[in-house]
Amino acid sequence: MLEELTVTAWQYFGHDRLYVNLPDGTPIGWADRRTGGITVVHARYRDDVTDVLARRAPELLTAAPPEIRVHPGTPLAAPAAEPRLTAEPAPVASPVPPTPPTWPARLPELTPETDLASRRPGATLRATAPVAGTRDSGLLERLSSKVQRRQPMDPVRRKELLGERRTGAELARLTRHGWRVLHSIPLPDGGDIDHLLIGPGGVFTIRTEYHPQQSVRAADDTVTVDDGASCPYITECRTEATLVRQTLERHADFPVLVQPVLVCVDAASLDVAPTLTDVRVYGERQLSALAPLSGELTAHQADRLYDIARRQGVWGDV
Known part of the structure; x- marks a missing residue:
């Protein structure tokens, strides 16, 4: 051995x-x-x-x-003589069996049906889209839906789907630089992680919001669109990053830093407060700034995290 x-x-x-x-x-x-x-x-x-x-x-x-x-x-207390190595903790006299030491959880089986690597951007939106009338849908959408024998999407969902697909296309450009990307990771509550990027520069959760030709301003905790009501995108990005970190660390044997990214697709302008340092806010074309990042994960660690994240069963108990 x-x-x-x-x-x-x-x-x-x-x-x-x-x-x-x-x-x-x-x-x-x-x-x-x-x-x-x-x-x-x-x-x-x-x-x-x-x-x-x-x-x-x-x-x-x-x-x-x-x-x-x-x-x-x-x-624990240091040994008095020669070095000892840590193994399992000694049994404790108790009517309740001792709890075994924490260690990476066993990974769920990976099958073609449970491999998230095959999911396309916006897959959850497509699967959970409410039924819309044909008048609400564009011509291409209606034709595609007819060919594939599915109901057309409502206009709001269709725009959200377009945003995720455009972000997905930009992320695909990063794969030539050693990055791996997963899309539309389903969560038990019916939501999803829009995109998960794993590579030499670390792990990034990427949330997509579609605001065509609108002015977007990102502050420390909220985002304002066209001086309208505040949107909790920043808080939601942080929550997603924490969830992903906890999930990956449950199965990895090393600490995982997950950095949140908010992508505002097709925004006319994007103003980010200088005090917002823990969440990156980009237009979709600015995702290329992630390409040269390196030094956060070894190739072995990146492969390990991708192997964990692509298994749908990993996300079943988050």
Whole structure:
């Protein structure tokens, strides 16, 4: 087994770790280079993890005894003698069985039916669109609906669908730079995540709002269109990013930073308050600014997060 294990270096938000992985990429332990702590998933991997780390970073085992940690990072008392490695917590005498340590949840099965990679922009809008009269629909929409034997969309939904498709087309341009994109991720409440972008520059939730030839002003918490009523787009973007982060971290073995993006499609003007720093607000063509971003995720981490996010079952209990 030792010859089949791989070691991956990982640096993120002040962390500096070496992950020991099974041949399929599943982590079975890691060493924290900054603190000297070593963590293993299960006692059966103890010797394998230490042997591999001894080859890759012998200083970890020859330096002062490391701080002992139990995943996901609760420090215990330091050992008095030689270094010990964390495995499962010791059983506690109690009529209730002890809770096992937190670890990435088992991924749902990936099938052609549950693979979100095949979903097109606006798929949820199309699936949940209310029935509209034929007079409300454009000629192309009516012809398409007739050919495909489906009801035409109402005008509002049709415009929203156009906005998501235009954003999707811009995001497709980023794939040549190593990015992966998912569209219309369905949520249990009937809503969806319009777009999810994963790549070397990190993870981005992208919300699309269609405001053709309108003036859009984004403040710290709200968006105003043509000096009308305020829209809670900014708050909703932050909520979506938090939901995605929690979902991905439930199945990943590393912290995930998710950055929200609001795209205002076809806006005549776009004014963003300088104090709004945690949510990016773009016109659809400005999405190209994400293309050169890098250094947030390794190729292995980006692949892992995409593999998690594309499984529809992952989003079933958010």
